[in-house]
Amino acid sequence: MAGERGASPEGRAGRGQARAAVLPVGRDGLLVELGTAEETEALHAELLRRRALGTLPPVAEIVPGARTVLLDGFPSADAARALAAELPGWNVPPLTGSAAGALEIPVRYDGPDLADVAALWGVAEDEVPRIHAAATFRVAFCGFAPGFGYLTGLDERYHVPRRADPRTRVPAGAVGLAGPYTGVYPRSSPGGWQLIGTAPETVLWDADRTPAALLTPGTRVRFVPLESDEAQPGPRRAGPGPAPGRRP
Secondary structure, rough: OOOOOHHHHOOOOOEEEOEEEEEEEEEOOOEEOOOOHHHHHHHHHHHHHHHHOOOOOOOOOOEEEOEEEEEEEOOOOOHHHHHHHHHHOOEEEOOOOOOOOOEEEEEOOOOOOOOHHHHHOOOOOOOOHHHHOOOOOEEEEEEEOOOOEEEEOOOHOEEEEEOOEEEEOOOEEEEEEEEEEEEEEOOOEEEOOEEEEOOOOOEOOOOOOOOOEEEOOOEEEEEEEEOOOOOOOEEOOOOOOOOOOOOO
């Protein structure tokens, strides 16, 4: 089929095009493989934009991963084949770093790995909260546990390795770093990320809420430092609008 691995060579796409290999999945699905996380996030955003405008063929699911985007539930195999042939030639604009409309998550920067992260970054310990909170993040994809989002946005020089000795228990609300990602643990679980803080009252997953997940792919996020004696507000949107995700 057009757009399969051999039909969409990476490296020959023009500037701004989707450097994608498009593979069939089942009877009416496509898996788009991309070269970088940035390309993946940009394509995911473009797919959502075109779906909102009504220029994307009907598709039930658009699910991003670290280097892939799954499109599932086309009305027919012909519709999937048509998009597979077209998609590698798309002009996909890069993502912008705008913080407009970002979800704000209050964080107390009190994590047990704060000093280790400062050493890895080559900065003073009190610089870590400032650097982290200055970035605008985007949920690249979700996984690991219900409500867990993999957030990108830190400059490459601030990427850190996972801990050599993972913890058997990381508390719910812990804010951690691993590789290019920031994440907030939605519930207590084992984990090997470098913990730099706590989001005390942010409810990442609530089965009684619609949608249950506070973070979904494409959501922009800002972390807002809390003082140790400050009241703990729930997450809120920058600008006007209600604060989502807080338990009653």
